[in-house]
Amino acid sequence: MTLRRRFIPYALLTPGALWLIIFFLIPMYFMGEMALRSGALETGGFTFTWEWSNFSEALDGRGEQIVRTFFYTGTATVLALLIAYPLAYAIALKAGRWKLLLLFAVIAPFFTTYLIRTIAWKTILADPSPVVDLLKTLQVVPEDGRVLATGGDVIAGLTYNFMPFMILPIYASLERIDLSLIEAAKDLYASAREAFLRVTLPLTAPGIVAGVLLTFIPAFGDYVNAALLGGTNQAMIGNKIQSLYLVERDYPEAAALSFLMMAAVLITVLIYIRLAGTEAFMGDEDEED
Amino acid sequence: MSEKLRLRALLTALAVLAGALALAACGGDAGDDDEEEVQVAEAGPAQGKLVISNWPGYIDTGPNGSVAEFEEKTGVDVDYIEDVNDNAQFFGKLQPQLQNGESGDRSIFVVTDWMAKQMYDLGYVQEINRDDVATVFENLAPQFQTSNLDPDRKYSIPWQSGMTGIWVDTSKAPDIRTVNDLFDPKYKGQVTMLTEMRDTVPLVMKADGIDPTEASKEDWLAAIDKIKEAADSGQIRRFTGNDYTEDLTSGNAVASIGWSGDAYLIGNKNAEWRMPTEGCMLWTDNMVIPVGAPNTGAALEWMNFTYEPNVQADIAAFVNYVTPVAGVQEILRKRDPALGNNQLIFPSEDFTANCTAQVNPPGETEDVQEVTEAFEDVVSG
Amino acid sequence: MEAATTTAPRVRAGAGARAWKWLREHALNIYAGLALAYMLIPIVVIAVFSFGETPRDRLNFAINDGFTLEYWENAFSITELTDAMLTSIELAALSTVISTVIGTLMALALVRYRFIGRRGSNLLIVLPMATPEIVIGAALLSMLIIYNISLGFQTLLIAHVMFSISFVVVVVRSRLIGFDRSLEEAAADLGATPVESFRYVTLPLLAPGVMAAALLAFALSIDDFVISNFNSGTTETFPLYIFGVQLRGIPVQVNVLATMLFLVTVVAIMLVLWQQRRAERMASVRPEPVV
Numbered sequence: 006m007t008l009r010r011r012f013i014p015y016a017l018l019t020p021g022a023l024w025l026i027i028f029f030l031i032p033m034y035f036m037g038e039m040a041l042r043s044g045a046l047e048t049g050g051f052t053f054t055w056e057w058s059n060f061s062e063a064l065d066g067r068g069e070q071i072v073r074t075f076f077y078t079g080t081a082t083v084l085a086l087l088i089a090y091p092l093a094y095a096i097a098l099k100a101g102r103w104k105l106l107l108l109f110a111v112i113a114p115f116f117t118t119y120l121i122r123t124i125a126w127k128t129i130l131a132d133p134s135p136v137v138d139l140l141k142t143l144q145v146v147p148e149d150g151r152v153l154a155t156g157g158d159v160i161a162g163l164t165y166n167f168m169p170f171m172i173l174p175i176y177a178s179l180e181r182i183d184l185s186l187i188e189a190a191k192d193l194y195a196s197a198r199e200a201f202l203r204v205t206l207p208l209t210a211p212g213i214v215a216g217v218l219l220t221f222i223p224a225f226g227d228y229v230n231a232a233l234l235g236g237t238n239q240a241m242i243g244n245k246i247q248s249l250y251l252v253e254r255d256y257p258e259a260a261a262l263s264f265l266m267m268a269a270v271l272i273t274v275l276i277y278i279r280l281a282g283t284e285a286f287m288g289d290e291d292e293e294d
Numbered sequence: 295m296s297e298k299l300r301l302r303a304l305l306t307a308l309a310v311l312a313g314a315l316a317l318a319a320c321g322g323d324a325g326d327d328d329e330e331e332v333q334v335a336e337a338g339p340a341q342g343k344l345v346i347s348n349w350p351g352y353i354d355t356g357p358n359g360s361v362a363e364f365e366e367k368t369g370v371d372v373d374y375i376e377d378v379n380d381n382a383q384f385f386g387k388l389q390p391q392l393q394n395g396e397s398g399d400r401s402i403f404v405v406t407d408w409m410a411k412q413m414y415d416l417g418y419v420q421e422i423n424r425d426d427v428a429t430v431f432e433n434l435a436p437q438f439q440t441s442n443l444d445p446d447r448k449y450s451i452p453w454q455s456g457m458t459g460i461w462v463d464t465s466k467a468p469d470i471r472t473v474n475d476l477f478d479p480k481y482k483g484q485v486t487m488l489t490e491m492r493d494t495v496p497l498v499m500k501a502d503g504i505d506p507t508e509a510s511k512e513d514w515l516a517a518i519d520k521i522k523e524a525a526d527s528g529q530i531r532r533f534t535g536n537d538y539t540e541d542l543t544s545g546n547a548v549a550s551i552g553w554s555g556d557a558y559l560i561g562n563k564n565a566e567w568r569m570p571t572e573g574c575m576l577w578t579d580n581m582v583i584p585v586g587a588p589n590t591g592a593a594l595e596w597m598n599f600t601y602e603p604n605v606q607a608d609i610a611a612f613v614n615y616v617t618p619v620a621g622v623q624e625i626l627r628k629r630d631p632a633l634g635n636n637q638l639i640f641p642s643e644d645f646t647a648n649c650t651a652q653v654n655p656p657g658e659t660e661d662v663q664e665v666t667e668a669f670e671d672v673v674s675g
Numbered sequence: 676m677e678a679a680t681t682t683a684p685r686v687r688a689g690a691g692a693r694a695w696k697w698l699r700e701h702a703l704n705i706y707a708g709l710a711l712a713y714m715l716i717p718i719v720v721i722a723v724f725s726f727g728e729t730p731r732d733r734l735n736f737a738i739n740d741g742f743t744l745e746y747w748e749n750a751f752s753i754t755e756l757t758d759a760m761l762t763s764i765e766l767a768a769l770s771t772v773i774s775t776v777i778g779t780l781m782a783l784a785l786v787r788y789r790f791i792g793r794r795g796s797n798l799l800i801v802l803p804m805a806t807p808e809i810v811i812g813a814a815l816l817s818m819l820i821i822y823n824i825s826l827g828f829q830t831l832l833i834a835h836v837m838f839s840i841s842f843v844v845v846v847v848r849s850r851l852i853g854f855d856r857s858l859e860e861a862a863a864d865l866g867a868t869p870v871e872s873f874r875y876v877t878l879p880l881l882a883p884g885v886m887a888a889a890l891l892a893f894a895l896s897i898d899d900f901v902i903s904n905f906n907s908g909t910t911e912t913f914p915l916y917i918f919g920v921q922l923r924g925i926p927v928q929v930n931v932l933a934t935m936l937f938l939v940t941v942v943a944i945m946l947v948l949w950q951q952r953r954a955e956r957m958a959s960v961r962p963e964p965v966v
Contacts, residue, residue, distance in 0.1 A: 017784035018785075019886070020780070028815060029801070029811070030802075087853070091703055091706045092707045092714075095706075099704070109944045110711075113718070113936075118898060119916060124925075125721050128544060128720060154531050158826065165717075169894050212849045223805075233537070237526070238934040249673075252666065254386075274950055377915065391820055399908070536923075559924050
């Protein structure tokens, strides 16, 4: 490879990498430093003391929230995938000239603020509402139960609010599919289901992986859904971090818990990528020349 | 990854880290705490620009409102920002600047009693010289002349006050009169409490006959345990900010601990605010002048301005909480008798006889931290 | 294809069986339709409540009082709200453009080249997504304070681009993976320079992915609260305004503006589509050049 050729990827990479290093990594370094401090605001500030105990303290008694966060986030991701894929499929492959319109129509509600979207949902799902009555008749909700302020509601909130993150990558990769490939499969006597499973699905694997990651990763650290839609036993790790930082003002523990949380997410992501296949995540293209 | 690549990756990572450390060293410390005397706000001519951070809905910001009136009268250009919607959030966002001695361009904050005190204790707030705010102290209503947390009124000037009590849906739960009724199993899952520790916990203590101003740390923790039980059993539906109004409107809740001035937010005609039989909690939102505030002269002038009874009458009529200025009730009685005689806006001494002004948990920093943590654990689930 | 007929008498397929068959054939569309409805429900509710009369002109989502158009007539009467919305739109637009460009370039680098630091870069991309917003926001704020950078629109823009880049990269990358390189090779064979082949072959084929990424970046930016809250100084964005004002009641104009935003988006796309169809139709009626 010529020198100039070798230079290209770095040239492409630099603006983004620089931006992230300066405005993300360096602040994170400060956060990391904070995670090793001890003290309190009121008693003279935080001093750097290699306080590794912050990390163990952060995990102390938080097991329930950690498990719960995995559960909520995992369920929400799966649900989002199940809802998003057929929708994206229908838009990308069946909507013809209307697909752009439908795509925007589906994403545009997310230009309004989270808060009013959530209030709208809460209005629909309020205890005395006909919708909830319907759900009770359908046995989805127990007779003496409710929808709001439950774990189910938090999951529903996470699912809904992360739908764009799931739909868009899947749409992007579905849209790319050459319909003639599917036709070819059918000509070769594949049933519709087989054509889907063996042609469409693998081709859209990168989109699915991207969607899953874009949903799971940020949802894991989310706190708003649990705060507004949850009751008294639905807090996620994000809520704990929020409360540690703002209310208890224990910046070191908040920072420590955040790093631990990030580590947990990254490990989960690594495992998932191994399972889904690294090509689907990173691509394995080589620039041949 | 091959050994060589792995080594390279490690070196890259180290290089980045070294670079970051270098930058950090150049940037200097993340603010040191000096032990200096508290600053006193300087008086001066009212001119230039004034930036105020306040809670939303606390003044008429329209073209005919009080802010415009001030601008006209003094020529000061006011940038009135309604970005205080939660004490902790606001503090969290301003803390790095305050620690550096800067106020984020703002000359006045309005925060609740306990937050004002915390800011003061941390050295983030300037003291106010009584002589500079003569109009304020002339018109300050007697019950606001001192407060539990700022007894000499050295740094906090009340803006508006309010009462925390119980909102009740009288069509569904007519017999709720005390905070203990909220623990009644027949209302399971239909009761909410506030996330504000200094509202919820003292109320629960009062219902059990404990005076919050004299409660011990154990009393606080015991009350928190009681609340925890109710939360775990599902008795308490959830802990809210002011979104309890949504729950009352939609019928999710039949009773909520809530604030006296929120009537118009609740779209439920059967909801009414009740003074608990054991008394309510009184809180006050106060104006404070942060360290590093530009244009303190204009800030002090603003305080004087808003304490003129005529001006305050406009504010009180707009806000519908409790005004700290004497003489306003008479003015409003003439303008609008319904307003002037409203117990929630002008509570009589009898009405608030059993009420307690806001307090902090007792003890040293570690004790307060312990109580705060315990309550947070319950509230955030 | 007709199934082979049997000699046994066949019961005439009842309406139930026909309906079931119809259902199976249209299952996908029905499912998609339901999903679409699911996505749109909140905006419908928001729109409906923009027409309701309320005391003090604040939302309380109670289904009572009257129908009124007054909030639509006075949609822009709350200056603070309108300013906040305009700020948000401007911020989101700028943030989208910058982050989409930067992110697309990064995605190209990451998918198509092998280079030292590739895995590190992949990690760097994922990290911001994994970090809780409050940590990113507070950490960035602390750094800005240390270096005495004044807070405002610029710092907001910096923050928004920062958290959007990762999402853009992941979306564009998923489109790039498995990209049919033979088209670009064909272009090269026909004498196109790398830049030309990028511009005329790669980019158009990449366009839907880039557009999807841009949409996502826009949504992220216009909806961001936590990070913006920390880094905005005294600037107000739409979410900041709403989170602020909800303490004393959200003005109904918020619903009006939100509905407007949705409608404007949809109408804009319809115009684009209509333009396209016109162009197509005009192209198809152009008389064939006589050879």
